[in-house]
Amino acid sequence: MKAFLSLAVGCLISLSAWAQETVAVNTGDIVSPELKNQTVTFKLLAPNAKEVVVEADFFEKVKRQTSFGVMEAPKQIPMVKGQDGVWTYTTSMPSPELHTYCFYVDGMRMLDPSNVYMIRDIATYTNYFLVDGELSQNYFVREVPHGTVSKVWYPSPTLGMERRRMTVYTPAGYEDSNKQYPVLYLLHGAGGDENAWSELGRAIQILDNLIAQGKAEPMIVVMPNGNGAQEAVPGEYPNSMYKPSFANPKTMEGSFEKAFPDIMKYVESHYRTINDKNHRAIAGLSMGGFHSLYISANNPDLFGYVGLFSAAINRQAKGENTYIYENLEAKLAKQFSNAPKLYFIGIGNTDFLFQDNVKYRELLDANGYKYEYMETDGGHEWRNWRKYLNHFVPELFK
Structure with missing residues (x-):
């Protein structure tokens, strides 16, 4: 028995040493x-x-x-x-x-x-x-009050799902007050998911810092999953241990835009939100910019602030949801007849979507629709989208 115990202790010591050595080697x-x-x-x-x-x-x-x-x-x-x-x-x-x-x-x-x-x-x-520096100062975690970040499951009957997941940011002090807040719906690009803006985009740090500096209004930020066939991030819902892909089904064929009211219904019934146009914003990058463009154009009375970050613009869809993309000029005319307080377009000068955005701005210019434009160096990349968010958020809900 003593021999057995000695052997067991010896093995544990060896395993512990091996584990420490492994850490040291790495x-x-x-x-x-x-x-x-x-x-x-x-x-x-x-x-x-x-x-x-x-x-x-x-x-x-x-x-x-x-x-x-x-x-x-x-x-x-x-x-x-x-x-x-x-x-x-x-x-x-x-x-x-x-x-x-x-x-x-x-x-x-x-x-x-x-x-x-x-x-x-x-x-x-x-x-x-x-x-660290002037451009990146809001990307760091600072000694400021921090908001709460939640992974929230909501029903989406339009997509035929009992539960889908989104990331929701509530500003510091939300839990300890009865105050109502404006809402920014922040959408990711192709291949992304509900974690993209909080992890790659540093959205949480940007919001915490801008709000603490008094440069941005305290707001709720909703970051949904824009892939209509996904419940959540791959690996975090049943039978989803597959390799993530850039091309996902039900993304740019109208399903997500059609189902967007499911998200808003949940948010406005579960959070203390101010439910009018001037207290709602929608913005997104690439595919999310595409979604923001068409969701806001199809719902001209919902959003007082719209942000298109390196947005995909043109879409020739087929199927039952084609109505979402049809008659865009007529929809824009209605949207800008009671124009958003801010319609923001940002894109890098070497972005592969640059010319599409030039043509879209020409359409807006030809009709006298007012918008704010920000052109940056570089292409279709996160360093630009972080810049646009850092610029866009302080302009909201003023």
């Missing part, structure tokens, strides 16, 4: 990325690797073949191997922003084992780090 004392003296240094322990390169969103862009065709992608830069088996690359500190990166070890993509901060965009994880 991370050791390596700090990566290391930000100091206006530089950023990436590090990776890979003593047996023949080649290690780093790819970061702020590197020079080059043309590269992808599954979507030839597209711009960040340049991959070789790292230098030290005698300790640690590969390093140091470069100048990038501009204030949330930056993403990954490694390629002998051609195989991998994340940084020394950096636990990761975000998922559709089916791809990347590491990230934040560089």
Whole structure:
């Protein structure tokens, strides 16, 4: 018996040591990325690797073949191997922003084992780090009152679902007051889900900081899942352990727009909302901008504020929901006869949707419809959508 106990204790000690060694092997004392003296240094322990390169969103862009065709992608830069088996690359500190990166070890993509901060965009994880500055100051968690973020299930009879999930932000102090609040409905792009804006878009930090600074009105923000065939984020509803995809069914064929009243009905019956046009806003990026355009055009009396961030514009739909996309000019005429207080359009000058947005603005201009326009550098990417949200939110509900 004593021998058995000794063996068991020995095994536990060995397992504990192995676990600690595993942690040490994965991370050791390596700090990566290391930000100091206006530089950023990436590090990776890979003593047996023949080649290690780093790819970061702020590197020079080059043309590269992808599954979507030839597209711009960040340049991959070789790292230098030290005698300790640690590969390093140091470069100048990038501009204030949330930056993403990954490694390629002998051609195989991998994340940084020394950096636990990761975000998922559709089916791809990347590491990230934040560089502080005027542009990015609201992307950080600060010493300010924090709102509450809830994952809320609601019924959607229009989509034939007993439960779907959305992310809901309520501002600091909501639980301790009887006050009613305006609502922003914030929609994600193709391949995204109800986690996209809170995780990739830093929406929670942006809202907390802007409200604390007195630059934005306290508001409820509803971030639904815009994929009409999904109940929630892949992996978080029954039978959903599949690889997330950019192309999802029931996204841009009218189902989501048709079912949007289900979301509003739940929100306005379960939260203390101010239920009139001047206290409702809708905005979204890419596909979410497309949804925002057509939901607001089909419901001209619902939203006093509309935001189109790198919005998809044109749609030739077939099927039972084509009415949603038909007669857009007539719908816009009705919408702008009692115009929204703010109709905002933002897009990057190298975005593949740029020309579609130019044509859409020409349509608005030809009819004398007033809107605010913001053009930024760069393409169809989160660094632009965070900028637009940071700019848009302070203009709401004034």
